[in-house]
Amino acid sequence: MVLRNRQHPTMPEQLHARVEACYQQAEAFFKQPFVRPEVCFKLRGQKAGVAHLTENKLRFNLQLYRENQDDFLKQTVAHEVAHLVAHHLFGPRIQPHGEEWQLIMRGVYELPPHRCHSYDVKRRTVSRFIYRCVCPQGEYPFSAQRHALVAKGRRYYCRRCKVTLSFTGEHRLE
Template sequence: MPDLIQQRVEDCYQQAERYFNCTFARPVISFKLRGQKAGVAHICENRLRFNPVLYKENREHFLQHTVAHEVAHLVTYQHYGNKIRAHGPQWQAVMQNVFQLPANRCHNYNVSRAPRTHYLYSCKCTDREPFALSAQRHARVKKGLYYLCKACKAQLVYLQQQVKR
């Protein structure tokens, strides 16, 4: 699996280099993305992450569209700079003109089998079930953001428990 994705990434870069007549730095590629996202481009780190579960279930489309979608983010950033929107006109132009693909923001893969970890939080309400926050929201809490219970207005507190759903 990683070989096919790495080859597709390289093919996309070569297409972009021919189109723009310049060279682009190649990214670090990881296959440790989980959850509902098929791929993620970390533009400041020049890094791509791909979801192996969604790849296995959608190989052909994933290779053709998802890989190009994420590479387009890095190419757009390297070519146009940091004053761009993630799915803005420059990214759309790379998708359509360079890769000859539709500039779709989201995939429509079945994500029901993708394992999701939720983190349990509580408030001051005594009769309330714990809140199950997503991994993304839990990461935001670890960075200093906080969430409030709508009923008691208390800050949610992590219970040091996780659940798979």
């Protein structure tokens, strides 16, 4: 059994606490209750957070949180909660980063309404399979997934010369 020092909350506990604080701020501002969302940490890649409006769910990228804790808690969590609050207040027809969302970011959270984060995202190495057509500049790097579809019989064509693209045998790591 592992005993944890309760003076230092875990990363998920900190995120949950910040989500709750954002909701309490919104409730005080708008003078109405909001249903709390499901919060999960199964987000990878370049996105720091995602709000699933119709599911009332927030997903966060723990790796980006680990690397950018202060800004992530302050800006990213409020950004995603603001999406759910805006959806609840104004309905599904609003723009994701439109004036309603911006109002919440500025008015409720007193934060700049940045659409995107500026965290350093380490890109993983990806395989590219090189396909060609008869055009002089006709080189097409295919993902492993698209290359596998070609192996199963799918065909892709050059938009210029209309010739079926063929695998050169060349494979690169980018």
